[in-house]
Amino acid sequence: MDDMDANDFIEIDGSYLEGGGQALRNALSLSCILGKPVRVIKIRANRPKPGLSHQHLHGVNLLRDIANADVVGNSLFSTHLEFSPRTIRGDTYRVETRTAASITLIYQMALPVLLYAARSSRLDATGGTNVSFAPQVEYMQQVLLPNLKRFGIHFEMKILHYGFYPRGNGRCLLEVLPMRRLDPGQFLDFGELQMVEGFAFCAGRLPKSIALDMQQTAQREIHRLWPHQDCSIEVVKHTPDKARDNGAGIIMTARTSTGCILGAATLGEKKIDGHVLGSDASCQLAEYVRKEICVDAHLQDQLIIYMCLANGYSRMRTGPLTKHTRTAIHVAEKMTGVKFEVEVEPSGQTLVRCNGLGYPNGYLL
């Protein structure tokens, strides 16, 4: 970056709409990809402890290393950050959080950037694999990954160790192949429900019966609604070499004849009741299926950054837009100049369209 551009920051107000960490993650990822300096103010202003938490700070420092960026304000609880990227290297990176910082949210920040690297990258991260208010690792593998294939994106993710709040101790490996350009993604036609699957787990001192309760309640709920529907939920008690601490949760997916994959997940917190976790996840999933939407409420916001970068029109048919999604759209529009069109259809579904930048990976042209 030459000096002439050094003060030319795009400013993102982190308090706008959702006011959480996602505006920061998307703004910095796009900053690295587009080579545009960004200033994020009022970071996480709507959260009880505003400013950068461990997860965000590790993410910022990772992107600093990936894009060889100059950064001001990268300290814990900082509410103001200036980030000036240079070129994106592809390499092996290690992030050691020593907390339960969400590994998938660190990956959420790095994945789009590594698609624009000169070569393939490997990201070894420690922290929480299944923590609240973040995608669980199984969601990333079973829902995000197959849905991103529609943009031509491929990544591999291995879970080496599971980690939960408060200690973390989880470890994952992410491998990302760079791309020339992202294809536009189409998520329009629900088709017919084909398969409901799931994964109910517990770990540490929590008995396997908790995972069995999740499985039975979730399967019962699906069969109550669709008596002949295939529904298979795997029950796993993690062995101590895979997970040291207590944790429990369930991830469910619905697959349709047109390749839609929707996910719903719940995670045990203080008082863990397997029946409640199983019921909450299955009700959430059933709601998506009943509405015949193609993109679930959490995938929505996670697709926006790829839609704005893709080469041509991406379209998704989903439920009501979440605040996270509206925030992601706001950041994407401000950073890239693209426009998202949002329309509520007579069916009640929401159609989101975006004619993406077709932004090329300069190294692979």
Ligand SMILES: Nc1ncnc2c1ncn2[C@@H]1O[C@H](COP(=O)(O)OP(=O)(O)OP(=O)(O)O)[C@@H](O)[C@H]1O
């Ligand atoms: N149950 C879930 N399944 C899948 N994804 C989820 C789930 N819960 C949250 N997410 C995703 O995790 C991200 C959370 O963003 P958010 O800005 O709330 O995160 P954050 O960095 O933890 O910030 P904060 O701590 O400020 O809330 C969003 O992309 C959201 O869709």
